[in-house]
Amino acid sequence: MSTQPINNGIPVIDLSPNNLEPGTPTWVRTREDVRRAMEELGCFQAIYDTKAAEEIHIDILAAAEELFNLPVETKSQKLSDKPYFGYFGQHPSFPLYESLPVDHPATVEGSRGFTDAMWPAGNLKFCQSNLAFSKVVVEIDQLAMKMLTESYRIKDSFYDEYVKSTNYVLRYFKYKAPKEDEDNMGLASHTDKSMVSVLHQNHVNGLQIRTKYGVWVDADFSPSSFIVMAGDALMAWSNDKIPSCFHRVIMKETGRETRYSLGLGSIVKGTLQTPQEMCDESRPLLYKPFDQFEYLRFYESKPDHKPECPIKAYCGI
Numbered sequence: 001m002s003t004q005p006i007n008n009g010i011p012v013i014d015l016s017p018n019n020l021e022p023g024t025p026t027w028v029r030t031r032e033d034v035r036r037a038m039e040e041l042g043c044f045q046a047i048y049d050t051k052a053a054e055e056i057h058i059d060i061l062a063a064a065e066e067l068f069n070l071p072v073e074t075k076s077q078k079l080s081d082k083p084y085f086g087y088f089g090q091h092p093s094f095p096l097y098e099s100l101p102v103d104h105p106a107t108v109e110g111s112r113g114f115t116d117a118m119w120p121a122g123n124l125k126f127c128q129s130n131l132a133f134s135k136v137v138v139e140i141d142q143l144a145m146k147m148l149t150e151s152y153r154i155k156d157s158f159y160d161e162y163v164k165s166t167n168y169v170l171r172y173f174k175y176k177a178p179k180e181d182e183d184n185m186g187l188a189s190h191t192d193k194s195m196v197s198v199l200h201q202n203h204v205n206g207l208q209i210r211t212k213y214g215v216w217v218d219a220d221f222s223p224s225s226f227i228v229m230a231g232d233a234l235m236a237w238s239n240d241k242i243p244s245c246f247h248r249v250i251m252k253e254t255g256r257e258t259r260y261s262l263g264l265g266s267i268v269k270g271t272l273q274t275p276q277e278m279c280d281e282s283r284p285l286l287y288k289p290f291d292q293f294e295y296l297r298f299y300e301s302k303p304d305h306k307p308e309c310p311i312k313a314y315c316g317i
């Protein structure tokens with residue numbers, strides 16, 4: 001039986017780097033906790049505490065506020081041809097929500113390229129805050145993937161390739177507080193199209209996770225906590241052992257403060273194939289090999305008729 005702490009029904013797992021040495025009993029226990037939480041709920045709350053955690057948290061939220069204060073024309077300039085790599089905001093269906101993605105956020109070039117596009121005269125502080133935060137969330141993503149691949153005894157070459165060929169994107173989110181007579185839905189229920197998403201936020205709650213019993217639970221955050229969730233690509237990769245996590249954002253605190261949040265998404269380049277280790281007689285292969293960017297394009301091409309389970313509609317067998 002697990003003795004792991006639970007926060008509102010969401011398992012809490014300490015991934016702080018000073019506690020985790022690969023191969024130690026703590027590592028093995030943590031690894032199995034990660035797998036169990038992902039199989040049960042498709043998500044968990046990671047604690048990632050370091051000396052710099054508080055400062056990184058304060059800096060990235062100041063960066064988010066500064067970014068969204070830019071004029072809409074600046075935020076909505078075209079930065080990429082990739083699907084879902086543009087500004088989203090001022091949308092009648094989601095009047096509270098805005099989002100802006102940074103491609104390759106954990107590299108100096110990616111962070112600088114985005115910063116220069118938003119602030120042609122430069123903004124060193126933003127660039128540094130974006131980079132420092134992105135390095136933390138990429139580390140959390142890779143720790144989770146390392147633990148999952150180890151637990152399922154997938155060949156090391158898969159994880160090595162994952163580290164080499166993943167295209168990370170960091171999305172900044174802003175949710176205005178609703179007015180008295182306004183709907184409080186920030187973002188409707190959905191699953192992400194990523195392998196893994198790593199989320200963080202300011203002190204204003206709003207994220208809800210749907211359990212397998214269909215109950216919505218509130219996610220709570222601290223400056224050193226993150227929600228790690230499975231996207232559709234991880235569900236296909238794991239042959240449905242790990243469900244992609246349904247989530248939504250409800251701005252309950254009417255008339256109060258703005259919610260700023262951030263989400264790292266991982267997109268594997270090239271063909272993603274369910275490893276043999278995920279299949280056996282009782283669980284035959286459920287997905288054809290697929291390309292995650294093509295999957296995003298497929299999803300983007302169906303604005304009005306989203307299939308109930310888009311990944312199965314795209315590459316299910």
Ligand SMILES: O=C(O)CCC(=O)C(=O)O
Pocket residue numbers: 099173187192199200201207247249261262263
């Ligand atoms: O704001 C959040 O916490 C989550 C945002 C989200 O789920 C998304 O944009 O896909």
Ligand SMILES: [Fe+2]
Pocket residue numbers: 190191192247
């Ligand atoms: Fe999402």
